Amino acid sequence: MSYQTNTARILVFAGSTREASFNKRLARLAARRLEALGSQATFIDLQDYPMPLYEGDLETEHGLPENALALRKLLAGHRGLLIASPEYNGFITPLMKNTIDWISRPHQGESGLKLFAGRVAALLSASPGGLGGMRSLALMRQLLNNVGVTVLPDQLAVAKAGDAFDDNGGLCDEGHQKKLDAICQRLVKTTRLFDRE
Numbered sequence: 001m002s003y004q005t006n007t008a009r010i011l012v013f014a015g016s017t018r019e020a021s022f023n024k025r026l027a028r029l030a031a032r033r034l035e036a037l038g039s040q041a042t043f044i045d046l047q048d049y050p051m052p053l054y055e056g057d058l059e060t061e062h063g064l065p066e067n068a069l070a071l072r073k074l075l076a077g078h079r080g081l082l083i084a085s086p087e088y089n090g091f092i093t094p095l096m097k098n099t100i101d102w103i104s105r106p107h108q109g110e111s112g113l114k115l116f117a118g119r120v121a122a123l124l125s126a127s128p129g130g131l132g133g134m135r136s137l138a139l140m141r142q143l144l145n146n147v148g149v150t151v152l153p154d155q156l157a158v159a160k161a162g163d164a165f166d167d168n169g170g171l172c173d174e175g176h177q178k179k180l181d182a183i184c185q186r187l188v189k190t191t192r193l194f195d196r197e
């Protein structure tokens, strides 16, 4: 299969489970763009994968939660990741950190970190504030790098998110639209390249 024609499989999710989450909106929009570009985008809502806060004794006694195993399986089946996450006090959300912590743990002799290796991610954020959650993007990038994910340099922070989306879930600002498109294009292309390895 040529890297230009193979289907890039990209897992898309948000770092917020809030029903009206701006980041879920952004993630869904990105998933539609990724599909339009010929990739296979799987949007998941972390609301459907609740997990307790990571705790070592819990892991020793019960092993990994069922939902951590389900997420590991999903990750194993996707070479690309697209994450849209809000910032809380300038940091990544506890949901995002907890999700990655559980997935990264070993299970039945299989390293969690091995699952992240060889994967490529693009990062987005949205916030009602003026910085669009931008401060957390560098931290999210660092966390993903620490578990072995390559993160694309392009990123998008959507500020004033309450006014940023139109009725169809698209972005009102043309600059934002173009940037999102460029990020999705680069992610599809790079995922295909990573698939060849």
Ligand SMILES: Cc1cc2nc3c(=O)[nH]c(=O)nc-3n(C[C@H](O)[C@H](O)[C@H](O)COP(=O)(O)O)c2cc1C
Pocket: 016, 017, 018, 020, 021, 022, 023, 024, 086, 087, 088, 089, 090, 091, 126, 127, 128, 129, 130, 131, 132, 133
């Ligand atoms: C604990 C907490 C801390 C927050 N800190 C920030 C912040 O540092 N910067 C920011 O832009 N918004 C901050 N917000 C506001 C969030 O960006 C806002 O709630 C946003 O809508 C959350 O994303 P969501 O719409 O995807 O759920 C914070 C919200 C909470 C609950």
